Amino acid sequence: MVKLIHTLADHDDDVNCCAFSASLLATCSLDKTIRLYCLSDFTELPHSPLKFHTYAVHCCCFSPSGHILASCSTDGTTVLWDTQNGQILAVMEQPSGSPVRVCRFSPDSSCLVSGAADGTVVLWNAQTYKLYRCGSVKDGSLVACAFSPNGNLFVTGSSCGDLTVWDDKMRCLHDEKAHDLGITCCDFSPQPVSDGEQGLQFFRLASCGQDCHMKIWMISFTHILGFELKYKSTLSGHCAPVLACAFSHNGQMLVSGSVDKSVIVYDTNTENILYTLTQHTRYVTTCAFAPSILLLATGSMDKTVNIWQFDPGALCQARIPEDQPEQFVEDWSEDDVSDWLCAQGLKDLVDIFKMNNIDGRELLNLTKESLADDLKIESLGLRSKVLRKIEELRKKVKILSSGIPDEFICPITRELMKDPVIASGPYPRHMEVSRLGV
Template sequence: MVSVLRTLEQHADEVSGCAFSASLLATCSGDKTLRVYSAEDFSECPFSPLSGHGYGVHCCCFTSCGSYLLSCSTDGAVAVWSAHTGELLSTLEHPSRSPLRVCAVALDSTLVLGGACDGSVALWDFSSKTLRRCLAVSEASVMACCFSPCSQMFVTGSTHGDLRLWGVDGSALCVQKDAHDLGVTCCSFAPQFKVDGCCVEFRLASCGQDNQLKIWIVSQREGTVYSMKLLHVLSSQTAPVLSCAFSSDGALVVSGSVDKTVAIYDANLGTLLHSLKQHDRYVTAVAMSPTKPEDGDDTTVYGKIEPGGGGRRVRQEGPSDSSLTLLSDWSEEDVQKWLCDEGLEELVEIFKTNNIDGPELNRLNKETALEMGIESVGLRGRLLRKLESLKAAQSGSEAPDEFLCPITRELMRDPVIAADGYSYERESIESWIRGKAKSSPMTNLPLQTHCSPPTGRSRWP
């Protein structure tokens, strides 16, 4: 039996991460806050929301004992909070202050990982809050990382699509190149592992921009040789898969996708058990409760946990599940299907008569809609609002990396070139310079406080 227990709408921006402890649920958001709820009745804790990050929060996780909550942000820091009081206990800063996209804590709570946009991971000692090492693990942004259940290894995944296995001493143990075409978005180890003589086997789930969830067998043989073997390719979802998680017993694996669905699979057989379709936006995060309610079913939480509006889509959703094409590439048939999908069926004949394709739809405004014969003010308003929503969704969809601000990883609207030679969103680099030491977000070298537009017409400030 699968049913919706609660819908949580307190965040003011898209929910980017969620995590369970035995008694609590935490969510984090682009609105720079974390919110903490009781896992029993999903009432918000008195000390919630938690504010302390200067930019959007991308990931959160609990220590295994449930006493601490960790979060990471574009501000380049991992924050450590008391899960009982919401007090900010300490801040772990990435040595280059590069934006952190993901964080993880070892099962034995000895180590903390932070994956950064500059292709590095920082490894901290949790008890002393000191940096152990910072490893350059990729030439691309690190979007995924997780510890093995033995706490002696960790995996990283990047926008280049590789999965890499590392020892906590910084040694490179194994690499799976091109694990996911177009990039890895998340990875998660199953809590259990198997020992058979001199061989130890782990299960690892990973997902990516290739619309696939994959389950791997990670093996250590004779104490030194590591390998990663593909066990299952799960492809029930029709758009990029953004998040994945195992159940507490390792029997289930769950994933959330840009196609707005949550898929629940039998992790051993690789079969689809449920496809949850309650969301009307892309699903950015999933988590599974470590405890079981009285009926014996695991509780799954998934986001975007609707914040009541707002939130930028990370990839465009085209007119059909299999077509993620840009609006400018849509045919007349694509436009007509989009109208039907958005509940505007009464406009199909008008659009068909006027031969409106994607480029024409892209140029549509109030005046042209009136010229086409859409005289109802309400209908015309609904059409234009839907169109604006579609354009906003596509504006940040598959933009080349150089179009994204290195600080926020958002599409730049007012780009400027800083003295380090990198382009940034004006507001973001101004805030960075005001709030931090005068160092480059990309190189950590001293940064002269001036920027220029890409055209080079003027200097800032």
């Protein structure tokens, strides 16, 4: 379940962006201001709103520590604020003077990227506030940016529809035509996906655009093996341009906001729609998940920001599809194993299994010793429960692969019945006993 728990209506114009830290929510607007709210009760901080920009504020983002907030504006500046007192730490002017549309901190807080309407992208040193590197895309305005979770690359999106991938030295690694009519937003999932065959780690990247679609990409980059980008899928839940997208803190959910005034929450693994939220009365321009709690913020041209709270079970909505043959457990991916754990009430083990790259084949080979020694599951009761569930899987795999009709299988133990009885009639004393010669 997801429910609307609060609505903020303090801005005087369209809300362009919202961002979370561990304790704060920041929002910015066409009204030239940035507002800060406490997550405990959504009261506005005493030093809010933050005022400096002379034109619309397009984007805001927190440093990973949450102590610094960056904002950028049509006035051509990116400003760094101290979130504890609202004081300005630095004003960084785009070299070209062009309106700045997007800004993002690197995961280690060492760098900040700002992208402008003339296609220039600047990598700033976030400690010295000095320009480190500068580049540009071949066409269009820069309107989107996201760092990979490990910080060794970042992606920018342009109004011409191009995704451009840069390494941490500002070298262009790849350019991809991603969306007709232009990109509007992009975001990386914080959780990597492992390629079992080659042992590579891929990161999911979501991009959305004016073509009404959201696309999922898989990106891998190491200095030894180089760069790889794979198109994975297209999500078409909206009927109008998609303006914003964001992954949840554990990568299990993906949210999008659209010109159709709706917000759609997807299950990342199955790509099924979990929720469609329709409370905004105008275009949904921004959405963001909190970094460690089940909160979602959505902002709109209706001048409001809605705060949504998810039930703790929401991140484990995914289930193994009913039509997925269980004899193919050996072919399960790590995400399929995560879904299975959630379905068995073992969602607390998802991170442990993912960290150890447990896919279907590895799952079926787990033993009491490997659970204790390799996966470091200390609880005896938890290890026993996992083993029981795995044993049930093994029995199902064995039975389904043998081709034995289900009516010959005990519905309780799931073992082959050697001497079954069939009861019929309205009363226990009216019983027919039939023996199958098995």
